[in-house]
Amino acid sequence: MTENYKNKEKIYDAEVLESSTFDENIIIKILIKAGRTIAKPALEVLEMAIDPFTPAQVRVSLMAALAYLIMPFDLFPDFMPLVGFSDDFVALTAVLSIWSKYMTPSIRARAETKLNKLFPFY
Structure with a gap:
């Protein structure tokens, strides 16, 4: 059983590394629609996920x-006024809270730079 577990772990790690190369533009479009409040934790999660020093299980x-x-369709669909992005915000802040020990100043700075580019007038 241990050998079977190790084989699954190797496949799992390979999938994680592949998933870190997704298209950021999809997230950016959603964040512009959602606004700065949800964009900040989302960009922090994104930067932490693509940071090479973030452990695979955290990613x-x-x-x-x-x-x-x-x-688009989750607990509260995103098209619903006021509550549409509230569940997304909770999910993002929860995962940031759980893995906060992996948040570095450089990750936070990269997220802030992207945030300021998306929302330059705030």
Whole structure:
């Protein structure tokens, strides 16, 4: 059983590394629509997910939170006024809270730079 587990772990790690090369433009379009409030944690999650020093198991949950953001139909569909992005915000802030020990000043700075480019007048 241990050998079978190790084989699954290797496949799992390969999938995580592949998933870190997704198109950021999809997330950017959603964030512009959602606004700065949800964009900040989403960009922090994104930067942490693509950071080469973030452990693979952390990347899995970060990517899941970003996938939840991208999904148009979730607990509260994104097209619903006021509450549409609230569940996405909760998912993003929860995953950031869980993995906060991996948040570095450089990750936070990269996210802030992208945030200021998306929302230059705030």
